[in-house]
Each structure stands twice: as C-alpha cells, then as structure tokens.
Amino acid sequence: MNKSFILTLEGVNKTFEGFRAISDLNFYMDEGELRVIIGPNGAGKSTMLDLITGRTRPDKGRIEYGKDTDLTRLNEYEINRLGIGRKFQTPSVYTEHTVFENIWLSLEGGRGVFQALFSRITPAQRDRIREVLQTVGLEKKERDKAGSLSHGQKQWLEIGMLLAQNPRLLLVDEPAAGMTDEETAKTGELLTSLAGRHSVIVIEHDMVFVRQIARKVTILHQGSVLCEGTVDQVQNDERVIEVYLGRKKKADA
Amino acid sequence: MNKVFNKTELLIVVLVSFVGLVLLPCLNAFVPEGHVLHVSNFAITLYGKYLCYAVLALGVNLLWGYTGLLSLGQCLFFSLGGYAFGMHLMLMIGKLGQYKADIPDFMVFLEFPAKYPSTGGLPPHWIPFKNILFSMAAVVWVPAIVAAIFGFLAFRSRIKGVYFSILSQALTYGACLMFFRNDFTFGGNNGLTDFKQVLGYDINTPSTKRWLYVASGMLLLGTYVLCRWLASTKFGLVQRAIRDSENRVLFSGYATANYKLFVFVLCAVISGLGGALYVPQVGIINPSEMAPDKSLEAVVWCAVGGRGTFIGPILGAISVNALKSYATRAFAEQWLYVLGGMFILVVLFMPKGLVGIPEQIRELRARWSRRQDGDTVPAAGAVEAKSMTAGASTDK
Numbered sequence: 100m101n102k103s104f105i106l107t108l109e110g111v112n113k114t115f116e117g118f119r120a121i122s123d124l125n126f127y128m129d130e131g132e133l134r135v136i137i138g139p140n141g142a143g144k145s146t147m148l149d150l151i152t153g154r155t156r157p158d159k160g161r162i163e164y165g166k167d168t169d170l171t172r173l174n175e176y177e178i179n180r181l182g183i184g185r186k187f188q189t190p191s192v193y194t195e196h197t198v199f200e201n202i203w204l205s206l207e208g209g210r211g212v213f214q215a216l217f218s219r220i221t222p223a224q225r226d227r228i229r230e231v232l233q234t235v236g237l238e239k240k241e242r243d244k245a246g247s248l249s250h251g252q253k254q255w256l257e258i259g260m261l262l263a264q265n266p267r268l269l270l271v272d273e274p275a276a277g278m279t280d281e282e283t284a285k286t287g288e289l290l291t292s293l294a295g296r297h298s299v300i301v302i303e304h305d306m307v308f309v310r311q312i313a314r315k316v317t318i319l320h321q322g323s324v325l326c327e328g329t330v331d332q333v334q335n336d337e338r339v340i341e342v343y344l345g346r347k348k349k350a351d352a
Numbered sequence: 353m354n355k356v357f358n359k360t361e362l363l364i365v366v367l368v369s370f371v372g373l374v375l376l377p378c379l380n381a382f383v384p385e386g387h388v389l390h391v392s393n394f395a396i397t398l399y400g401k402y403l404c405y406a407v408l409a410l411g412v413n414l415l416w417g418y419t420g421l422l423s424l425g426q427c428l429f430f431s432l433g434g435y436a437f438g439m440h441l442m443l444m445i446g447k448l449g450q451y452k453a454d455i456p457d458f459m460v461f462l463e464f465p466a467k468y469p470s471t472g473g474l475p476p477h478w479i480p481f482k483n484i485l486f487s488m489a490a491v492v493w494v495p496a497i498v499a500a501i502f503g504f505l506a507f508r509s510r511i512k513g514v515y516f517s518i519l520s521q522a523l524t525y526g527a528c529l530m531f532f533r534n535d536f537t538f539g540g541n542n543g544l545t546d547f548k549q550v551l552g553y554d555i556n557t558p559s560t561k562r563w564l565y566v567a568s569g570m571l572l573l574g575t576y577v578l579c580r581w582l583a584s585t586k587f588g589l590v591q592r593a594i595r596d597s598e599n600r601v602l603f604s605g606y607a608t609a610n611y612k613l614f615v616f617v618l619c620a621v622i623s624g625l626g627g628a629l630y631v632p633q634v635g636i637i638n639p640s641e642m643a644p645d646k647s648l649e650a651v652v653w654c655a656v657g658g659r660g661t662f663i664g665p666i667l668g669a670i671s672v673n674a675l676k677s678y679a680t681r682a683f684a685e686q687w688l689y690v691l692g693g694m695f696i697l698v699v700l701f702m703p704k705g706l707v708g709i710p711e712q713i714r715e716l717r718a719r720w721s722r723r724q725d726g727d728t729v730p731a732a733g734a735v736e737a738k739s740m741t742a743g744a745s746t747d748k
Binding site (some may be wrong): 152175176179180184185187191192193194195196200203204205210211212215216217218220260264 | 582585586587589590592593596597599600601602603604605606607608610611614
C-alpha cells in the first residue's frame, strides 16, 4: 500500500486489569480529513485518544503518525510537539490565568525552561493570540480569568488553545457537551472550517451535531471498529442498530 | 508580560527595605542603650533569625503556593546550607576551642586523629571547607545536588500530591538520622557549635551580629525580588498552570518534570542560603534542624501568612516566630498546641491567611450592611487590616 495516512492504528490492544478496553483496533485516517467517532459508553473512544497521545501505551499493536513516526515510544509532550493537539472531555483550561495567557501558553514555539524564563512576548505573538481569540469568539474576554467563563466559553477557549498550537492533527473529545444549541452549531461551523488545513478527529454523542459536521463516521464498539461510512450509511447499518437499540438479529426471530 | 513592580509596590518595597536594612541597624549601633529607640543586640540577632526563616518560607511557598508541590522536607536544604557554612566556621575556631587543638573539639572528643592519622584527625572531605569561597559555593551546590537527584527521580516517576509530600518528609527524616550518627563526621547530635570567627571577625561582637542581620535582610530582599520576577515571566505562568492543571500543560507540549525540577532545585538553593546565614546568628546547627517537624513548621508559616502570595510567607514566618519566641518563654509546654491550633484555625477560617484578612473583612462588612441595610461601625480590626491591604495587593 503506497498511500500514506496521517494516522494509522493497526492491531492495537489495551487491557486494564482484565477489562479489554481496546481489542484489535484498526483505524486509518487521511490527511485533512474530519472524522467523527461515535460509540456507546465504554466503547473505548477516550482510551483510543489516550493511546494516540501517549497517556497510556498499547499492550500490542502499531500506532503511527504520518509515514513512519511510531507514537508508542513517545510521551505526551513529545507527541504534542509533533503537531498532535488534544482537547479533553471536561474543559481543562488554566482557571487562574487570563484568557489571553491561556492562549499564550499554548502558542506554538519553544517549550523549554530557559526559553520560558528569558523570552518576552513579541508583537507578532500578540497578533496571533488576538487572531485565535477572534476565531473562537473570545476577543472581548481577553483580560478575564478563564475560571470566570461559562462552560461553553471554556470549551471554546480550549479549542482556541488547540488552534494556537497550530497542530496537524486535532483530537477533540466531546466539544459540544454542555453547550446550548446555538453554541453547538457555532462549534460545528468552527470544526468544519478547520478540516482541510488540519486533520480533525471528533468524539461526540450528540447526533444532531454529528449530522452537522460529519462526512465520515467511525463507530466504535467494545474496543474495535464496528463500521465506517457516512452518517446515513452507519445509521442504517444493521450492526449499529443492534448495538444501539439492542435488537436481536432478524435471523433469530 | 508586565513590569515586575508597579510604582506603589516599588515605593513600599523600598520603604520597608530602608526601615529593615538601614534604620533598625542604625538604631542598634548609634542610639545609646536605655533610650526608647534603642534596638538591643538581642533583638537584632532575633530579627536576623526571623529573616532567615522568612527566606525559607518563600522557598516553601514557591513550591507549594505556586507550583502545587507541598514539600515537607525543605528544612533539609536549609540545614545542608547551614552545615556547609558551619563546617567552615568550625575550622575557623582554630586553637580557640576547649581542647586547644587544630581540629574541631568534637573530632578530638570522638578520637578522629586515630581514624584519620594522615590529616591530623580531619576527615578528608572537611579539608576544602577551610577555604571560604569553597564553603560559600558548597552552600549553593550541596542543597542543589541533593534536590536535583531527589527531584529528578520523583518527577520522572511522576510522583505527585501527597506521595511527593511523604517522600520529601522521609528524605529529611533519613538525613536527620544519618547526621545524628557520630561516625557521619558532622558532630552527631551536638552538631556544629561554639563558633568564634566569621570572615576574620569575632562572631559574638554586636557589629558582626549587625552585619549578619543586614546580610539576612539583603538575602530576603533578593529572594523576594527573584520570586516576583519569576512570577512575572512566562515561566511563572507555566509554573502556576502546572499547579492548576498539570495534564493540560503536559498535553500542550511542556515537559512539566523539567519545570518542577528547576523550581525544586531553585528553592533548595534559596533555603540553603537562608540556612547558611542562620547558623552564624544562632551559633549552632544540629540534626534536629532537619527533623520533620521543623519543615512542617515552615509550612504552617506559609499557611498562616497566606500561601500563593509573596508577602504572606514573610509575614507568616516573622509573626509565627515572634509569637513562638514569646510563647516558649511564657508557656513553653503548651507551644505546640498553640501552633497546631493556629494551623487548624487558619485552615478552617482563614484560607488565605493573614494577607486574606482585609478581603474577608470587606466581604463580611458587605454581607453585614446588606443585612442591616444601614450604617455600620467598622470592625475593630478593619483599620489595622487596611494598612495590610497595601502589602497584600503587591502580590496581585
């Protein structure tokens, strides 16, 4: 196979104290794609992100980024520096810092101790921070403490922090959780606008939201891929209906 | 991203420094004894001791309040600095000791000449400490290396929270037990004492004591400015981000272990310097200084003063120790109960410590006036507390 994927998971297994969170997972993703992953609770969605970002290591299997970067040997910050950014399920921003500082800390560039001690913020960086804040609609909140933002705004701030890193691959865990319908729609627009320039994986439960943004959907079930396709395809897939609705196979009836 | 101090803060720092570093020593040196304004030699040495404790407290706070690392072993580094300088002071006693020997008294007493005949009884690792520059450097690098090794292992293994606290306590306790042993060559349970000279001056004269006090004040000022500067850099932002959400920092590409290690080593050095100036002023360093309860006390100073501010730990260290000086004379037996009780009260009712009092009073008054919906008489403590607002706000 000559085609190169931005992300390849092959034969990945992960067991937590006897519980098989991920079993023989195969997953391929093209550069610039926007992929939505859905699946019932405990299907292994967040574990999959943990494996990609180095939070946990697979028991078995290959996880590769681009052509030949083996992610299973790297730790969290090394993986991040390769251009893989992650947004957590619960918004995690620096609550005691201002919105501006939150973005500043996430801005792409040096991450070393001495760089942090002696470098000063440049006008170009300031402009970039303002640009990101505008993208996520928080330009008026620049000086506010992140802790004072609403839940939806925190979600956006964290997406902004991801954008500031200018990653090649964004992993976004439940971005619409706790948002109003209007906020959800705006988040959807934002994410679709990113596809193409960035590759994006979104984990989501909200089917309205999934319908809005998804081109290709992957269904996870019991730690492996159940099926893949467009929203309509997967919604009409027998196996998916069975998993979600718990229907018996027709043949048995 | 902004300047380290604004104008008002700078004025306050300069003013306090002037009073502490110039006025007090002058009142001690030039105002005759018996005069109202005279500051006694005893007081100067006592204040010098408080200032060294305040340096230690700033270190604890930089770790606990700003990085989220509660170290219960900071007195180890304080003591190591103290021992490093104390060793030099021991060697400067010369033939003035009880035994009129070339080596410190405890070495004669423990029959070191039989153990180390080639050096006349001096253990080989003591020899370089004859050199003042080597000793001063050791005050920095000995705590730094111990902290670097411990920190590297702890942070690489991602030891966090209460586990880190317990390990740091075990470290200082282990060191304490080691220093208690006579054959560890640092004077056993008596430690190092009976110093005569520092930098060629008689250590017990009022002028030497005064200069040691001034040096402690300068160290405290320097440490305070360093802490403030650090907090104003991007490093300071990362440091506080680690405290609030370490995972987010890690997943943003920062090697958080390196940042924590840097702060840990820096605080060890700060504590070591404090210890080095503490020893000539109190005239003794022994292993009880690194017993776990001493480090706990330093944590209490921070909590009482207000952790997560830079004025708080200084206020805490000075006020708690002033109270201790008084209490151990007035009711020595009960002192530990007082200290423990104070800690509980602060944790329960004053989460922001002394520097948080003005804010608490403001909140209380706001609530009171809302309920009364009329004029209220300011609380008795409000005026006094107001003057502290200035100090507290310097940390915002």
